Amino acid sequence: MSKTNKEKLPDLNRVPFKTRVRPYLIVAPSLIITIGIMVPFVMAIWYSLTNFSFKLPTHKFIGLTNWVNVLSSGSTWKAIWVTLLYGIASTAVEMALGMGVAMLLNSLNNRFSKIMRVVLIFPLMVAPVTATIVWQLMLNSSAGIVEKLLNVFNVYNFPWASSPKTAMMTVVLIDVWVNTAFVILLVLAGLQSLPKSPFESAKIDGGSNWFNFRNLTLPMLRPSLYIALLFRLMAALQEYAVIYALTKGGPGDALMSLSLTAYQQGFKFQKFGAALPYILILWLIINVVAKEIVKRQRAAQKQAAGLDE
Template identity: 75%
Template sequence: MKEQKKDSAAVSELNVVPFKTRMRPYLIVAPALIITIGIMIPFVMSIYFSLTSYSFRMPTYSFIGLKNWITILQSSGFWKSVWVTLRYAFFSTALEMGIGLGIAMLLNNLENRFSKILRVVLIFPLMVAPITATIIWQLMLNNSVGIVEKFLNFFGVYNFPWAASASTAMMTVVMIDVWVNTSFCMLLVLAGLQSLPKSPFESAKIDGGSAWFNFRNLTLPMLKPSLYIALLFRLMAALQEYAIIFGLTKGGPGDTLMNLSLTSYQTGFQFQKFGFALPYILVLWVFINIVAKQIVKRQRAAQRLASGQDEQ
């Protein structure tokens, strides 16, 4: 009996898990939980205040339900801001992805000192803050002292309107965005290209496959996961772009470049209608959430296909 008691006591001591070991899973989860709570609190508050008449002008406010949402959805200004947001996101992202892919493939095929120097130089715009890049481009596009204006003068073009005209303002901000962020797409695509296996390309070369054949049937299918990642980050950022547009024209001329972010800022902080401004941001969140989910879904499917797994 004594020996059995000793054995049971020894087993119970072995089954006792130290406090640090028991707390380890909670400590690992704690940072993610804190971040989630920190995100959810302002998100829930923004939904609540969008249903109120909250304003910086008045200390009191009242619950008005969906009145702000109904007013905004019936406003032509809201739909124009949606259209501006979508146009800006489409043109800037499409150009950045296309140019980034082209430059990445060029650098991937070049293995010399010039390509190494070019890789470093092309990263420079990514190191510049968007608002700083906007100020630089404002000086470069100036009709009096701008270097771009002087260059256009050689071709007989004088006093090009750039951001001063409603017909060219969108082109101007997209051009600045492309200059700043193309390097980001280029880096992601270049990393994807350098991670591709060499054996399929060597086999295609032996079989006499053309460059277009290799790109369409080998490079592009295997590169899709990297392309979707670049598309995800750039499209999300373009949909909520604020700094470049505000720094260049503050949404002008007129309301030409008033996207959802700028309209929300103007309504909330300039007109001090905070409750009325929040639906703009929440609608933008819905857009980004839907787009992000679709891109992530396609990226995972492309990753399974690129690794040779069947899509489930």
């Protein structure tokens, strides 16, 4: 290096200490969060390869025994099926209802619409366990208000959560009641952020409501829909509170999802090493699904902005 180039380089000793430390301070929060995530994750993988249990004073490495037992068990695949069915069913209903109600509220610019926007937030303020207990009372075969309503249509003693055939429908119903408001808020915010000029031009050209929805609203709203889908599907796949509070995974094993199976193995049977593969399988499912949704959301965002190739 020539003498001229050496003279152009800044003297680090003359740079203020705050300036030198600033890049490290900016990176520090992300580094701390990453460490806080990775340490438990690595420990979970390690303990899944051991016979770790509170019943034993020590634990030892047993290799892939826990994984072989989990993956060769029929109950594991039943738990995966229940998890996917619950997540997809509840999210699909919430997305459909949330989008429909949000579009209705967005089109009604009156006092009723403003009141309903406040009322629809109330379910989000209720804890899932509390909401489940309330719905248990409402669905009670002897004194429940829903049961009395069904009696008007000559339907008596509907099984709800007491039958394997209707238990999934019941927990999905409660989940939809609690979380649809979340989708409504996100979609409503997306609708109100859409530009007005394309819709005004379409109105002048005589475009129908269906044409505007299919060619204008839906393409521009798709990024917001993917965000709502991402949050709701991730939460539904790992749902525990509603199912446990309603039936504890029953009747039988009808609602034994991966979360409840892991809880049962870890806390009821005290086999924490055997419970961790269920959690890691659930993490893998959520990770794959989330990556795909984020990929599609970014593509939709570029398309809405007119940047797609």
